[in-house]
Amino acid sequence: MDGEPKVYPTSAHWGTFQVLVEAGRVVGARPDPADPAPSPVIGNAPDAQHHPSRIDRPAVRRDWLRNGPGPDDRRGAVGDEYVAVDWETALDLLAREFDRVRTAHGNAAVYGGSYGWASAGRLHHSQSQLHRFLKLIGGYTRSKNTYSHAAVEVLVPHVVGAQGAHDLLERPATWRAIAEHTDLIVTFGGLRVSNTWVSSGGRAANTAEPGMRAASAAGVRTVSVSPLRDDTLADMGAEWLPAAPGTDTAIMLALMHVLFEEGLADTAFLDRYTVGAQVLRRYVLGATDGLAKTPEWAAELCELPADTLRDLARRMASGRTLVNVGWSVQRSRYGEQPLWAGIALAACLGQIGLPGGGFATGYGSTGRYGGGATPGGLPRMPQGANPIDSFIPVARVADMLLHPGETYAFDGERRTYPDIRMVVWSGGNPFHHHQDLKRLTRAFGRPDTVVVVETHWTATARHADIVLPSTTALERDDLTAGRGDLRLRAMPRAVPPHGEARDEYDIYAALARRLGVEKEFTEGRTSGEWLRHIYEQWRERQPEGVPDFDAFWAAGGVDLPGRVDDATTFGEFRADPVAHPLQTPSGRIELYSATVDSFGYPDCPGHPVWPPSDERRGGRRAGLWPLLLIANQPSGKLHSQQDMGAYSRSQKIAGRAPLRIHPDDAAARGLRDGDVVKVLNDVGSCLAGVAVSEEPRPGVVQLSTGAWYDPSAPDTATCVHGNPNALTRDIGTSSLSQGTTAQHILVEIKKFEGTPPPVRAFDPPVLADLEGD
Ligand SMILES: Nc1nc2c(c(=O)[nH]1)N[C@H]1C(S)=C(S)[C@@H](COP(=O)(O)OP(=O)(O)OC[C@H]3O[C@@H](n4cnc5c(=O)[nH]c(N)nc54)[C@H](O)[C@@H]3O)O[C@H]1N2
Ligand SMILES: Nc1nc2c(c(=O)[nH]1)N[C@H]1C(S)=C(S)[C@@H](COP(=O)(O)OP(=O)(O)OC[C@H]3O[C@@H](n4cnc5c(=O)[nH]c(N)nc54)[C@H](O)[C@@H]3O)O[C@H]1N2
Ligand SMILES: [Mo]
Numbered sequence: 108m109d110g111e112p113k114v115y116p117t118s119a120h121w122g123t124f125q126v127l128v129e130a131g132r133v134v135g136a137r138p139d140p141a142d143p144a145p146s147p148v149i150g151n152a153p154d155a156q157h158h159p160s161r162i163d164r165p166a167v168r169r170d171w172l173r174n175g176p177g178p179d180d181r182r183g184a185v186g187d188e189y190v191a192v193d194w195e196t197a198l199d200l201l202a203r204e205f206d207r208v209r210t211a212h213g214n215a216a217v218y219g220g221s222y223g224w225a226s227a228g229r230l231h232h233s234q235s236q237l238h239r240f241l242k243l244i245g246g247y248t249r250s251k252n253t254y255s256h257a258a259v260e261v262l263v264p265h266v267v268g269a270q271g272a273h274d275l276l277e278r279p280a281t282w283r284a285i286a287e288h289t290d291l292i293v294t295f296g297g298l299r300v301s302n303t304w305v306s307s308g309g310r311a312a313n314t315a316e317p318g319m320r321a322a323s324a325a326g327v328r329t330v331s332v333s334p335l336r337d338d339t340l341a342d343m344g345a346e347w348l349p350a351a352p353g354t355d356t357a358i359m360l361a362l363m364h365v366l367f368e369e370g371l372a373d374t375a376f377l378d379r380y381t382v383g384a385q386v387l388r389r390y391v392l393g394a395t396d397g398l399a400k401t402p403e404w405a406a407e408l409c410e411l412p413a414d415t416l417r418d419l420a421r422r423m424a425s426g427r428t429l430v431n432v433g434w435s436v437q438r439s440r441y442g443e444q445p446l447w448a449g450i451a452l453a454a455c456l457g458q459i460g461l462p463g464g465g466f467a468t469g470y471g472s473t474g475r476y477g478g479g480a481t482p483g484g485l486p487r488m489p490q491g492a493n494p495i496d497s498f499i500p501v502a503r504v505a506d507m508l509l510h511p512g513e514t515y516a517f518d519g520e521r522r523t524y525p526d527i528r529m530v531v532w533s534g535g536n537p538f539h540h541h542q543d544l545k546r547l548t549r550a551f552g553r554p555d556t557v558v559v560v561e562t563h564w565t566a567t568a569r570h571a572d573i574v575l576p577s578t579t580a581l582e583r584d585d586l587t588a589g590r591g592d593l594r595l596r597a598m599p600r601a602v603p604p605h606g607e608a609r610d611e612y613d614i615y616a617a618l619a620r621r622l623g624v625e626k627e628f629t630e631g632r633t634s635g636e637w638l639r640h641i642y643e644q645w646r647e648r649q650p651e652g653v654p655d656f657d658a659f660w661a662a663g664g665v666d667l668p669g670r671v672d673d674a675t676t677f678g679e680f681r682a683d684p685v686a687h688p689l690q691t692p693s694g695r696i697e698l699y700s701a702t703v704d705s706f707g708y709p710d711c712p713g714h715p716v717w718p719p720s721d722e723r724r725g726g727r728r729a730g731l732w733p734l735l736l737i738a739n740q741p742s743g744k745l746h747s748q749q750d751m752g753a754y755s756r757s758q759k760i761a762g763r764a765p766l767r768i769h770p771d772d773a774a775a776r777g778l779r780d781g782d783v784v785k786v787l788n789d790v791g792s793c794l795a796g797v798a799v800s801e802e803p804r805p806g807v808v809q810l811s812t813g814a815w816y817d818p819s820a821p822d823t824a825t826c827v828h829g830n831p832n833a834l835t836r837d838i839g840t841s842s843l844s845q846g847t848t849a850q851h852i853l854v855e856i857k858k859f860e861g862t863p864p865p866v867r868a869f870d871p872p873v874l875a876d877l878e879g880d
Pocket of ligand 2: 254255256294295296297299301302303304305332333334335338350351352353354355433434435436439471472473737738739740741742743744745746850
């Protein structure tokens with residue numbers, strides 16, 4: 108072929124990069140030259156863009172076409188048939204179904220929660236388009252909070268107030284401030300560098316990895332409490348405390364025990380800035396329940412020596428210490444407790460509100476942390492208001508579908524699950540992200556109609572009655588920046604749409620026309636006009652000197668104005684707690700919360716406690732299922748996205764998700780590198796490929812999320828590709844937050860004898876033509 112490939116700048120949640128295009132096809136991807144530490148995940152883009160698993164035409168399940176809407180246990184069945192239809196037919200069918208459901212059952216019968224990460228891009232953001240449309244046709248049942256950190260979202264406002272929780276999530280200290288002020292970071296859940304490649308909405312450059320390195324070079328010491336050695340950068344020289352997963356709360360209570368016993372707790376801080384310190388102290392010392400939370404007590408549970416804990420407590424009290432609780436730690440049963448105990452521990456150290464000290468949650472969980480803040484907002488599609496107030500905590504989706512009309516507890520309320528007749532999902536993959544996928548399949552059999560708008564034939568698309576093909580971010584003009592980003596970037600279209608794929612804006616505009624709200628949806632603009640409009644609206648709110656749209660587009664971006672680089676979380680509160688009280692009932696940090704106590708939840712009482720989870724080594728279920736599987740974030744991709752891409756594939760073993768296992772545990776089971784294993788428990792099973800490794804501690808195995816769910820050989824395993832959610836229990840963190848508990852799974856592992864079944868996850872269904880049906 109003649110000539111050089113054309114180069115297009117683009118952005119994904121996993122960074123800013125360039126794609127190389129020849130004859131309308133993406134033939135390569137390479138880092139943005141300005142990114143000091145680009146993520147290898149960009150290597151997935153070329154294959155994913157043109158993969159046979161792309162959806163090229165609208166499709167409808169044959170049974171749904173034949174029988175009409177209604178519950179159907181065959182949704183998601185192996186070999187289920189789809190019929191290709193043209194856009195007009197698909198949109199007519201769908202508009203009619205929206206109308207039928209809202210008229211017959213009311214808008215709360217439409218579940219539009221549609222959780223998921225979709226793609227970067229402020230205008231074509233999948234959920235923003237869907238929700239804007241659903242609001243205009245009368246509203247929908249939404250989802251509240253995240254899979255990422257629901258316990259942070261629900262518990263932490265009770266402890267430090269809504270603004271405090273917001274500041275913890277949005278304006279944590281910069282790596283620069285940490286380098287300058289911090290002596291010791293004690294991080295529960297590591298500082299996993301592959302996680303910092305990702306920031307929601309993308310990031311102009313990776314600032315986390317250089318930030319961590321600079322802090323370490325400046326002499327900041329890191330102690331990583333984690334089941335995996337490589338949860339920190341090797342050259343940071345972190346000290347590794349290989350605690351048993353799910354025991355962080357016990358460790359923190361023991362650290363507080365040392366602080367109280369040895370007179371190291373900052374009682375002046377506790378008196379002035381907290382309430383409930385006495386309640387907590389009595390619990391820690393054992394006055395409440397007769398059980399002193401000593402290092403010896405914790406040592407049994409966390410499998411670290413008591414002296415190590417004692418020594419750590421003394422070191423933490425001897426300098427500026429930052430206590431970081433990674434989000435993974437709260438993605439487990441009683442996930443509220445390590446957060447609350449972590450805040451309490453930092454309060455005992457008396458450093459909350461000091462630069463580089465105190466409490467944080469999420470360093471190592473996202474790339475944006477430590478990179479500063481941009482308070483000026485970002486361009487966005489106006490969202491309108493949902494006319495109805497119906498919601499579920501996001502991870503209760505299967506419960507909702509299976510138990511309409513039943514009640515459940517959530518954050519002090521007794522709530523009732525709505526009766527959902529129609530599920531609409533765009534930009535998310537619940538058959539990646541949710542727990543107990545066999546149960547989720549049953550749940551997806553309940554509604555009358557399931558609609559999925561997707562770029563690829565994911566397992567979720569294969570559970571849908573109506574499947575609509577969306578363009579990818581490389582196929583449309585957009586702009587993007589993440590929260591706290593450095594620069595707003597243009598994302599020009601690099602290639603034409605795949606097959607008949609359409610922009611979601613155009614899909615919902617066409618549906619809006621059929622339902623009589625086209626004018627309200629489009630406001631008379633094309634998506635290209637909206638792009639210009641949201642930019643210009645944003646520009647009006649910025650200081651002088653921000654270029655107009657054409658100049659922005661021509662330059663490829665604009666530095667975000669007004670960056671704040673050195674906010675100290677709780678700094679004002681510390682300086683003057685009377686003038687700047689927290690938004691809690693007491694105005695202080697609530698180590699005991701009368702509000703939470705008043706809810707009467709045995710699984711989340713009024714102060715941090717150690718409720719032993721069953722899903723734990725030594726827990727009640729561990730007799731049968733002796734290995735604790737860590738289902739953490741995949742380093743080869745974002746969740747399930749682009750799992751068919753070259754970089755993700757390069758990590759697979761025998762074509763399946765890699766499972767890392769300690770040599771002792773491998774030897775005990777006769778396992779070797781490259782073996783295919785069956786991972787099983789009482790919930791389900793999956794196949795995976797073995798990597799024997801010293802990185803996980805003994806008793807712990809790692810099988811990251813993201814392998815496309817493949818139930819094609821149910822007699823062999825629930826999933827033959829290695830999706831850990833085939834094995835997770837669908838149970839909430841507690842009655843308070845109802846967050847996911849998917850990080851920890853007790854399992855057994857056996858060598859797979861014989862020829863394992865092929866992986867069919869990426870084979871799209873065969874589409875029949877409508878004629879002849
Ligand atoms: N066991 C276990 N499970 C977990 C977790 C865990 O730690 N352990 N972590 C949880 C967490 S924190 C999260 S955030 C979730 C993530 O779960 P999800 O966010 O659901 O996972 P993704 O794979 O990112 O799904 C995004 C989907 O959007 C599609 N998509 C991309 N761009 C577009 C677009 O422009 N339009 C449309 N219509 N679709 C698009 C992609 O093809 C993909 O299928 O997983 C959770 N699940
Ligand atoms: N490359 C990549 N990056 C991502 C994502 C991705 O899919 N791919 N997903 C993004 C999203 S949506 C989110 S929410 C964040 C999540 O960020 P995190 O929640 O921080 O990420 P995880 O990788 O799930 O977990 C980090 C580490 O916690 C440790 N850990 C697990 N359980 C315990 C425990 O009980 N105690 C202690 N002390 N440690 C434990 C594990 O060793 C694990 O490697 O990551 C984001 N970053
Ligand atoms: Mo997440």
